[in-house]
Amino acid sequence: MKLTPPEQPTKKLDQQFSFIITLLKGVGQIMLQESVFTGLLFLAGIFYGSLSMGFAALLAVFIGTITAKILGFNKTETAQGIYGFSPALVGVALLFYFESNLIVWLSVIVGSVLAAIVQHGFSVKKIPVFTFPFIVVTWGLIYVLRNSFGVPAAEFLNSTAVLTPDFAFALRGFGQVIFQGSTFAGAAFFIGVFVCSPIRALYGLAAALIAGILAGLYNAPADGIMQGLFSYNAVLCAIVFAGNKAIDGVWTFIAVALSLVVSFVMNAYNFTPLTFPFVVGTWIVLVLQKSTKGFFLDGKPAINE
Structure with a gap:
């Protein structure tokens, strides 16, 4: 009689750790860093x-990654956390804007699934979409939750933070990428990127x-600048x-300038940026790079001899 050997516990552990690593990479990919430590x-x-x-971030990155696995999205991209970062941003955003x-919380789940699917649609077409899936899904959910369900806004949105003018607003700019206004969070995010890529x-x-x-x-509100909202x-x-x-x-400077212009326009019309x-700034610069390819070589204008 031939006995079937039991499944090795180490294999299960490896699979579990592998999944946790994927989730953490998904969080790190919010700032384009495929790193567990960054996550x-x-x-x-x-x-x-x-x-x-x-x-909300943990739930969303879990749902987004599970969605990618169930629907059979590219395994390499899934393992890199590509289908986790937009859902994670959706999750944090909804708990930032709403009570x-x-x-x-149900919207976090639905939004995470939708963000992963939209991300996959652009990925298949090889379009550098960055955080666009998070943006369109979050805009849609904000509209529905406000206008169809009348969900109250989060209490801290009505509070005003008084910050001393200093250069720590640059660190808070890192924090605001994931809706965090504290200097501590900004420093943590900066270090998270630094351990993976110091130059970035x-x-x-x-x-x-x-x-x-x-x-x-350009006379932007001082409190908004100090909170990192323009950074x-x-x-x-x-x-x-x-x-x-x-x-x-x-x-980089061109992209930054373009992003500021778009921010000013959106804020002027009270649109959530x-x-x-x-x-938008990145897409325009990528088009400019492609159209000037061959003119610049190693950072210098390429001159035909």
Whole structure:
């Protein structure tokens, strides 16, 4: 009689750890970092600011990743956390804008599924979509929750933070990428990017400073600048275009400037910007890069001899 050997416990453990690693990478991918340590630091910053947002991020990245597995999305992309970051942002956003209740948590689940599916649609077509799935899904859910269900806004949205003018607003710019306004969260997010890519972290910090200064020159509200609300899109732009060539700095500055313009326009019309200014600025610069390809070589104009 031939006995079937029992499944090895180590194999189950490996699968469980592999799934946890995927979830953490999904959180890290919010700032384009495929790193477990980055994901852990991001979660630490979110939980520091709000337990409900932290649990929403965990639930959302779990749902998004499970959706990718069930629907058979690309296994490599799934393992890299590609289908976790937009859902995670949706989860945090909904608990940022609305009071915690059953309908909001159900919306986190539905939004996470939709964000993963939209992400996959763009991924199949090889379109660099960045956080756009999070944006469209969150806009839709905000509209429905406000107008169809009348869900109350989160209490802290009506509170006003008094901040001393300082350069810590650049760190808060990192924090505001995931709806966190504390300097601690911003520092945690900065370190999270730095451990994975120092140059991207430093580019992000410089871009956050520049964006805040430019916003001040155009008479943006001082409290908004100090909270990092005019810097977080700049952080994401810098992370995308950071590099060790001079031209990388030029592309970064153009993307940052474009994202600021879009932010100003959206704020003027009382439209929730989320990370849309970053996406628009980045898409325009990518088009510019493609159209000028061959003109720039190693950061210098390419001259035909």
